[in-house]
Amino acid sequence: MRGESEVPFSDDGFKIPVAERVKRLPPYLFGKINKLKYEKRVAGIDVIDLGMGNPTDPPDPLIVEKMTEAVSDPRNHRYSVANGIANLRKEVTARYWKRYGVRLDPDSEVVTCIGSKEGFSHLCLALMGPGDTAIVPSPSFPVHVYAVMLAAGNVIELDCREPDQFLSNIAYTCEHLYPKPRVVVVNFPHNPSATVIEQDFYVELVRLARKYSFMVISDFAYADICFDGYKAPSFLATPGATEVGVEFTTMSKGYSMAGWRIGFCSGNSEMVRALSTIKGYYDYGLFQPVQIAAIVAMRHCDAAVDSIAAEYQQRRDAFCGGLERLGWEIERPKAGMFVWAKIPEPWSEMGSIDFAMKLLDEGGVAVSPGRGFGEDGEGYLRMAIVENSQRLRQAVKQIGKCLKSEEISAE
Numbered sequence: 001m002r003g004e005s006e007v008p009f010s011d012d013g014f015k016i017p018v019a020e021r022v023k024r025l026p027p028y029l030f031g032k033i034n035k036l037k038y039e040k041r042v043a044g045i046d047v048i049d050l051g052m053g054n055p056t057d058p059p060d061p062l063i064v065e066k067m068t069e070a071v072s073d074p075r076n077h078r079y080s081v082a083n084g085i086a087n088l089r090k091e092v093t094a095r096y097w098k099r100y101g102v103r104l105d106p107d108s109e110v111v112t113c114i115g116s117k118e119g120f121s122h123l124c125l126a127l128m129g130p131g132d133t134a135i136v137p138s139p140s141f142p143v144h145v146y147a148v149m150l151a152a153g154n155v156i157e158l159d160c161r162e163p164d165q166f167l168s169n170i171a172y173t174c175e176h177l178y179p180k181p182r183v184v185v186v187n188f189p190h191n192p193s194a195t196v197i198e199q200d201f202y203v204e205l206v207r208l209a210r211k212y213s214f215m216v217i218s219d220f221a222y223a224d225i226c227f228d229g230y231k232a233p234s235f236l237a238t239p240g241a242t243e244v245g246v247e248f249t250t251m252s253k254g255y256s257m258a259g260w261r262i263g264f265c266s267g268n269s270e271m272v273r274a275l276s277t278i279k280g281y282y283d284y285g286l287f288q289p290v291q292i293a294a295i296v297a298m299r300h301c302d303a304a305v306d307s308i309a310a311e312y313q314q315r316r317d318a319f320c321g322g323l324e325r326l327g328w329e330i331e332r333p334k335a336g337m338f339v340w341a342k343i344p345e346p347w348s349e350m351g352s353i354d355f356a357m358k359l360l361d362e363g364g365v366a367v368s369p370g371r372g373f374g375e376d377g378e379g380y381l382r383m384a385i386v387e388n389s390q391r392l393r394q395a396v397k398q399i400g401k402c403l404k405s406e407e408i409s410a411e
Contacts (some may be wrong), residue, residue: 024149030372033356037366048395050383051366053337057256060304066296070289080285083276084112088291091298092264100234108269111276114286116221116248116263121147126274127183127215128153134183135170139370139377141191159376160190163197167204174212187219189232192373192382193340194333202238209244216245222336224254224305227313230334236267246271254305255297260290312337318389322396339383352378363402365395
């Protein structure tokens with residue numbers, strides 16, 4: 001017989017009571033597009049995928065050769081250390097000094113991450129809890145919002161496409177919110193909008209951080225991909241930055257090592273220590289051959305990084321030029337691997353998700369709808385220039401044909 005304290009099974013099976021943090025996550029807005037993309041590919045239809053910032057270029061052969069050599073050494077197959085091997089952390093500090101004139105302590109101000117996305121998420125766990133608030137840039141790269149939510153924090157999204165106004169809104173929020181925000185996240189060059197800033201932006205941000213006692217997390221993922229002579233400034237190059245915050249960098253973009261999953265958190269020693277503590281409980285460190293290959297990459301492959309940036313600039317020009325000829329309003333990005341494009345008339349009323357579905361279903365081109373990056377992204381598309389120039393020109397042709405046929409049918 002069943003005791004009175006037992007919970008009976010429902011007619012439709014056992015119910016799994018997932019955690020509240022999972023229930024707080026909204027439905028995945030890219031789900032419909034990914035499903036259609038998968039169905040088309042299974043059917044043998046060629047889809048030009050500009051939806052994800054997933055580099056298609058291979059790493060420099062020297063990096064691959066070092067990886068192969070390191071994998072052949074049986075000593076490298078043991079658990080590594082959670083914060084990264086010492087020589088790799090030293091190489092990160094050397095690169096910061098060479099590129100930005102920033103001095104860092106490799107033992108206390110750098111930690112290796114399994115990609116910057118993992119590091120950012122675990123840092124939110126280390127810094128935030130119930131009732132804490134983070135200001136994040138909008139339109140928002142999803143992890144900037146959901147990592148805070150998974151840490152039980154609250155999110156305030158502020159439009160960052162006008163950087164001076166973004167700073168003013170940060171100050172206004174700090175003045176009028178109680179308790180004041182605990183963390184401010186910045187991401188320049190920005191994903192998805194490709195907005196860029198100059199060093200004076202960070203000077204003011206550090207001043208605000210001191211005044212209102214918030215911590216800064218700079219997501220500097222697109223540091224290496226800059227165009228037309230623009231050089232993205234590092235937050236850590238600002239006087240006083242290491243007193244108030246940290247910066248995440250990654251080898252995914254400039255070194256074309258996205259699948260290798262290697263990034264770094266550098267800056268304030270207490271924030272780095274907090275992240276290292278969390279990682280000590282969650283993982284045993286990155287596969288050591290990847291770390292060894294990353295050392296060689298940073299020491300010897302600067303020319304390859306410059307070459308990758310030049311390649312992305314050529315792709316940008318090919319793709320944007322084609323869209324401009326179709327009549328699209330395009331602001332050519334100065335950095336990053338995305339074109340942030342306003343949906344042209346007369347299709348703007350469709351909404352970005354439906355328009356993206358149209359381009360995929362009828363044009364065979366997958367893009368990311370701006371709505372997937374929050375309300376401020378509605379009316380725009382994010383298109384990754386990860387394919388070669390010829391393939392991007394073909395994407396433009398297919399987009400043009402798709403929209404032209406719609407115009408003809410309307411007539």
